[in-house]
Amino acid sequence: xxxxxxxxxxxxxxxxxxxxxxxxxxxxxxxxxxxxxxxxxxxxxxxxxxxxxxxxxxxxxxxxxxxxxxxxxxxxxxxxxxxxxxxxxxxxxxxxxxxxxxxxxxxxxxxxxxxxxxxxxxxxxxxxxxxxxxxxxxxxxxxxxxxxxxxxxxxxxxxxxxxxxxxxxxxxxxxxxxxxxxxxxxxxxxxxx
Amino acid sequence: xxxxxxxxxxxxxxxxxxxxxxxxxxxxxxxxxxxxxxxxxxxxxxxxxxxxxxxxxxxxxxxxxxxxxxxxxxxxxxxxxxxxxxxxxxxxxxxxxxxxxxxxxxxxxxxxxxxxxxxxxxxxxxxxxxxxxxxxxxxxxxxxxxxxxxxxxxxxxxxxxxxxxxxxxxxxxxxxxxxxxxxxxxxxxxxxxxxxxxxxxxxxxxxxxxxxxxxxxxxxxxxxxxxxxxxxxxxxxxxxxxxxxxxxxxxxxxxxxxxxxxxx
Numbered sequence: 238x239x240x241x242x243x244x245x246x247x248x249x250x251x252x253x254x255x256x257x258x259x260x261x262x263x264x265x266x267x268x269x270x271x272x273x274x275x276x277x278x279x280x281x282x283x284x285x286x287x288x289x290x291x292x293x294x295x296x297x298x299x300x301x302x303x304x305x306x307x308x309x310x311x312x313x314x315x316x317x318x319x320x321x322x323x324x325x326x327x328x329x330x331x332x333x334x335x336x337x338x339x340x341x342x343x344x345x346x347x348x349x350x351x352x353x354x355x356x357x358x359x360x361x362x363x364x365x366x367x368x369x370x371x372x373x374x375x376x377x378x379x380x381x382x383x384x385x386x387x388x389x390x391x392x393x394x395x396x397x398x399x400x401x402x403x404x405x406x407x408x409x410x411x412x413x414x415x416x417x418x419x420x421x422x423x424x425x426x427x428x429x430x
Numbered sequence: 431x432x433x434x435x436x437x438x439x440x441x442x443x444x445x446x447x448x449x450x451x452x453x454x455x456x457x458x459x460x461x462x463x464x465x466x467x468x469x470x471x472x473x474x475x476x477x478x479x480x481x482x483x484x485x486x487x488x489x490x491x492x493x494x495x496x497x498x499x500x501x502x503x504x505x506x507x508x509x510x511x512x513x514x515x516x517x518x519x520x521x522x523x524x525x526x527x528x529x530x531x532x533x534x535x536x537x538x539x540x541x542x543x544x545x546x547x548x549x550x551x552x553x554x555x556x557x558x559x560x561x562x563x564x565x566x567x568x569x570x571x572x573x574x575x576x577x578x579x580x581x582x583x584x585x586x587x588x589x590x591x592x593x594x595x596x597x598x599x600x601x602x603x604x605x606x607x608x609x610x611x612x613x614x615x616x617x618x619x620x621x622x623x624x625x626x627x628x629x630x631x632x633x634x635x636x637x638x639x640x641x642x643x644x645x646x647x648x649x650x651x652x653x654x655x656x657x658x659x660x661x662x663x664x665x666x667x668x669x670x671x672x673x674x675x676x677x678x679x680x681x682x683x684x685x686x687x688x689x690x691x692x693x694x
Contacts, residue, residue: 296596296599296600296603297596297599297600297601297602297603297604298599346577346578347536347538347577349575349595351599351602353599353600353602353603354598354599354602357602357603357605358607422528422529423527423528423529424525424527424528424529424532424534425522425523425525425527425536426525426527426530426534426588426591427527429534429536429538430575430591430595
């Protein structure tokens with residue numbers, strides 16, 4: 238009886254450490270410098286599409302988070318009363334300083350991913366990989382792995398490795414699976430630089 | 431979902447006209463800049479510096495006035511068959527790309543055992559004994575299309591695959607599945623002032639490189655090994671074409687690498 242309690246207790250202790258304490262210690266929580274509401278822009282009021290801000294240039298390179306100049310096109314002076322709005326104009330737009338966002342989906346240096354073939358040729362929707370980010374009301378805390386410096390979103394939200402939605406996790410295994418399902422046979426340098 | 435895509439097959443290769451090469455070293459510099467190879471210290475050797483493009487001088491060992499010499503740019507020869515480095519790699523860090531034929535080195539997978547360096551008949555692989563170092567100003571001009579390597583891994587020429595990526599994504603953004611051949615030219619080819627290097631698809635018989643590769647005075651280094659390199663050399667001089675059949679001494683390494691012997 239006693240040995241049973243010890244062993245079950247040990248397993249529980251291990252699980253707690255592995256499930257909660259270790260991730261807590263491993264990831265650094267980064268609060269975004271400003272709160273940004275996607276839905277305010279993409280919803281009925283704003284009516285913007287993803288591509289209006291997140292565009293590709295003539296070389297086919299994805300431009301990522303838009304530069305402050307893009308925000309300034311509409312927000313040269315504060316629209317509305319919100320505190321964030323005021324801070325954005327005063328701290329970033331007026332001095333023409335870029336906002337140091339923490340990127341959820343930044344891949345490691347050695348991974349080559351291009352939006353153009355996936356979106357233009359493959360016909361993938363933004364939501365396929367980025368989920369409901371475009372209709373989110375606020376920016377959640379971004380978590381960075383203290384050792385590798387990579388975003389936790391790359392690994393996926395669930396530590397057990399299971400994901401129920403297509404946008405959870407952006408690991409290589411996922412790329413490989415989708416490429417394989419679509420009949421591609423790629424070498425390493427297809428996606429590594 | 432994405433429709434099924436089967437890419438057209440390419441076999442990228444090169445022909446280097448040794449009669450046109452004057453050993454200026456522009457290719458080596460362009461290669462280093464393109465591929466984020468850190469600048470070398472003065473009089474570097476394989477222990478403290480890296481160059482993917484190694485230019486050596488080979489002489490015919492005759493007395494004046496018969497003496498002649500030739501510059502040989504030596505880099506990854508992109509072996510097609512029994513690729514020695516790929517065969518020995520315990521990490522699958524080297525593979526031959528099925529659609530382009532490029533022998534790809536993935537340094538992030540490499541564990542640094544250096545079997546591939548031993549296996550490579552061309553000594554075209556380099557080991558990072560130290561972390562790369564750039565001066566502050568040079569960090570600003572790093573190429574974002576190529577990942578820098580770290581201490582403890584092997585690297586080599588990948589036929590400027592960063593440029594292939596760029597060409598592919600440009601084509602894709604315009605809705606094309608195939609790249610414009612003019613968009614994908616490795617840095618060494620582009621920089622050569624004498625246009626000594628021809629690059630392109632070896633499968634397509636109409637390309638200049640495919641025709642040159644088949645021409646009479648084109649040869650490959652250590653062809654008797656049967657690895658079928660995709661980098662060819664061309665020379666009108668007989669002794670140059672036969673030099674890999676003999677044991678030759680590099681009399682002087684043009685870019686300062688340690689003197690070595692090529693055993694042929």
